[in-house]
Amino acid sequence: MRLRGWRGLLWGACLALAAALPAHGQRPERKGNLYYLVPTLLDEFQTESVKCMESVFASIGYRVKTLDGQNRSDVQLNQLDDVILLKPKAIILAAVDFDAVVPGIQKARGAGIPVLVFDRQIRSTPSDLTSVAGTVEIGHLAAGEIQKLLEKRHGAVRGKVLQVLGDPGDNYTLDIQKGFEEKMRRFQDVKIVTKAALQWEASNAGDIVESQLLVNPDIDLIFVHAAHLAVPVVSILEGSGKKPGDVMLVSSNGAPVGLDLIRKGWEQAEVEQPLYAQVVGLAMFADKVIAGEPLKPGSYDVLGIPSQLTEEAWGMNLKIPGAVITEENVDDDRFWGNGKPPKAGVQIVQ
């Protein structure tokens, strides 16, 4: 019930954001259709991105139609093939697989349709604009926080960490793993045990933790790659007689359930993806991209977050920093998990 309540709140917040965004309360002019190719709808971040994408872009005059790639790269390629024939103003793409989708991007751009990349960076072919929190960077941030937590417990960065990935076929989780392990490599006294929860299935994550607590009872910290995977982990910890904080827990993506676990003391930190800002970041530049006008690299304020637009080999790249959520700042309105987006409109870049 609690989860359902949070979802309702988030949905309501998105609607509120949509209502707040049109400038001066005027109905925005109709500028045409955009297609949003979402990788899956079995993930709260993605479902929220759909709602926000549709509402935010509606506020600046575009109608967003969404297609679900069902976590299958072949399905997403098929969707690209079909969507190209519909000649939308642009395609917003959150790729299932950053490499498999390349021919589709090339085909779309070849047909004169701009491709805006959302959340999952694609570096192997040019696109028109990328808005990304950086999944590798999420791994970096998580590593930084985990180092602090281990140091606090042992007086030095040492101990045992159980890392629970999502589905091993998903680049999102592999990138977080890459970033995390990159930053942890220099701490030889930290033993990292890595396991994958197939299909991002929460019960799989629970099974992993249950078994690992038996074979590695000295685990200090569990790092799960999505907040929904933390839920069964907490149940397992509770069931095995642990108290909040006995085994520390860190998660990523900033979903409402993760913030809830921080408030209850089970989770020590959550690395959030700035969902609202990532969507608004695309909307800010959409008119210019669709008009084929060049974007100017530099610093931009995206919903109050200082973000960098840079020119990369794969095109213009808007990087919006993620944030670490702890019990000190868990109630901050800027986190999408709190469902209270700031009441500011899209500042369209002229």
Added chain:
Amino acid sequence: MKILSFVLDHLVWLILAAVLAAFCVSIENFFQVQIFINILRQSTFVGILSLGLCLAILAGHMDLSIESVMAFSATAASYLVATGGAGRDWPVSIAFTLLVSLVCGLLVGLFNGILVVYLRINAFIVTLSAYIGVRGLGLVLTQGESIYGLPEAFRKVATVDAKGIPLLVLILVFLYAVFHVLLTRTKLGRYIYLIGGNESAPFRAGIPVRGILLLVFALSGVLAAFAGWLLAARTGGSTANLGIGMLFEAFAAVVIGGVSLKGGEGRLTGVFAGVLLLSSIDTAINVMAMPAYTMQVVRGGLVLAAILLDSMKHAVHKRFL
């Protein structure tokens, strides 16, 4: 009566024509040549899987391993030549990757066949085990890493076309034509139907039932592996969850196509129409851009409607013909 018989025998094609006509009339932008080419291209992988599955079902068995064989074959081929992820970038030819893929499929097919035919273990159990185990083999090979960065020549297989017709489509049509001839014009084809209808009668008549069943499982594996090799070309590599769910699509296509799950009855042409029908539904859903949350329900509903129509056909057939 002749007309009724013709209509019932080709009902799935009529359903396909009606569905396409309805889509063309009711969905904006659906009626264009390129959409129909997309439908055909997107049918390739499920189409080839359905071909192998159809052979197994016609012979009175089933092969649940095809989806995993397809995924593993894609992984094995990509593993050899891809430059990114778990790819090894070994200097082997594209033809060699195809050979490796086909051999993988052949081995799994023979393994299934031997257990089913010689050890008399139920095909459902054997191929279900293979479905689980072979999917896991891919994970063992790549340690869960995805594979990307296939050589351009490999990717070209999925992108080249001849006068606007994609190579994938030509391959699909060619395979269906070959197997249609095999099933309808050769002794082997007749034996497959006979064995599927009643395994003991052909055995008593001196037909090499075991050898033919083994061949059917081997063909099913090889076809799935070939689909996997093509899928690797299409997606530029492989991931652990590649093609997940295609087994159920293949089953749906075979059933919609009028192949009896009891064996010995059905036409490959019907299966081809079933594959095209499923692909048309997917394409229509993409083009309609209905709310994303409702897609799966609509898809399931349309497939169910198609299967119900097919069941009606059997009822009418029994009653009037």
